[in-house]
Amino acid sequence: MNNTENIFYMDHPLIQHKISMLRDKRTGTNEFRKLVEEIAVLMGYEAFRDLPVEKAEIETPMEVCQSYMITGKKLAVVPILRAGLGMVNGILTLVPSAKVGHIGLCRNHETHEPEEYYCKLPSPIEERTIAALDPMLATGGSAVAAVDFIKAHGGRQIKFLCIIAAPEGVERLHKAHPDVQIYCGCLDRCLNEDAYICPGLGDAGDRIFGTK
Numbered sequence: 015m016n017n018t019e020n021i022f023y024m025d026h027p028l029i030q031h032k033i034s035m036l037r038d039k040r041t042g043t044n045e046f047r048k049l050v051e052e053i054a055v056l057m058g059y060e061a062f063r064d065l066p067v068e069k070a071e072i073e074t075p076m077e078v079c080q081s082y083m084i085t086g087k088k089l090a091v092v093p094i095l096r097a098g099l100g101m102v103n104g105i106l107t108l109v110p111s112a113k114v115g116h117i118g119l120c121r122n123h124e125t126h127e128p129e130e131y132y133c134k135l136p137s138p139i140e141e142r143t144i145a146a147l148d149p150m151l152a153t154g155g156s157a158v159a160a161v162d163f164i165k166a167h168g169g170r171q172i173k174f175l176c177i178i179a180a181p182e183g184v185e186r187l188h189k190a191h192p193d194v195q196i197y198c199g200c201l202d203r204c205l206n207e208d209a210y211i212c213p214g215l216g217d218a219g220d221r222i223f224g225t226k
């Protein structure tokens with residue numbers, strides 16, 4: 015991982031390889047979905063390496079020992095609809111007991127700004143570590159709106175996991191919420207005039223759900 019002040023870029027070869035397969039326009043819905051889930055597992059593994067642990071007494075078949083277990087804060091997973099849904103099962107593979115909230119945002123095709131249509135978070139959320147999920151961080155409008163919403167409901171410890179980001183999105187999210195840890199699978203070159211990431215992978219929601 016390549017780190018600067020709450021922004022973490024993944025350089026693991028498995029993540030990079032799977033992102034290349036995702037980008038390929040020949041990758042169909044079924045494979046695309048599987049790849050998004052697998053990448054979420056690998057990114058979650060990296061993003062959760064700072065979860066606090068404490069020693070617990072465990073009785074093995076051989077003897078009693080002190081062994082580490084995750085402590086304190088519980089996890090909430092919050093996908094940004096629709097495309098963030100594709101990452102949920104990957105994170106739940108790592109932390110099956112996590113609660114799941116949903117934030118429904120859709121970019122307006124003219125303004126490129128997000129419009130909210132559904133939001134529900136686990137309550138209380140204050141003491142949970144929150145993993146907000148969205149494969150794409152483009153202008154950053156959706157990510158900032160999602161974090162605003164989570165914070166307005168009391169969320170404090172927030173990790174934002176995206177598979178592909180544009181520099182504009184990382185900058186906007188980090189500027190608006192410098193306390194949020196941003197985990198990014200790959201930082202791409204730029205946005206085009208329609209605010210799509212280049213080279214990117216196209217429309218993540220459409221590719222996950224087979225719509226257009």
Ligand code: PRP
Binds near residue numbers: 097154157219
């Ligand atoms: C996509 C993507 C992000 C957002 C990123 O969602 O999944 O949520 O765009 O763009 P931004 O950083 O410029 O806000 P979209 O609005 O297309 O909705 P969908 O997931 O339902 O397709």
Ligand code: URA
Binds near residue numbers: 152218
């Ligand atoms: N949303 C997507 O799905 N893809 C992009 O490139 C930008 C926003």
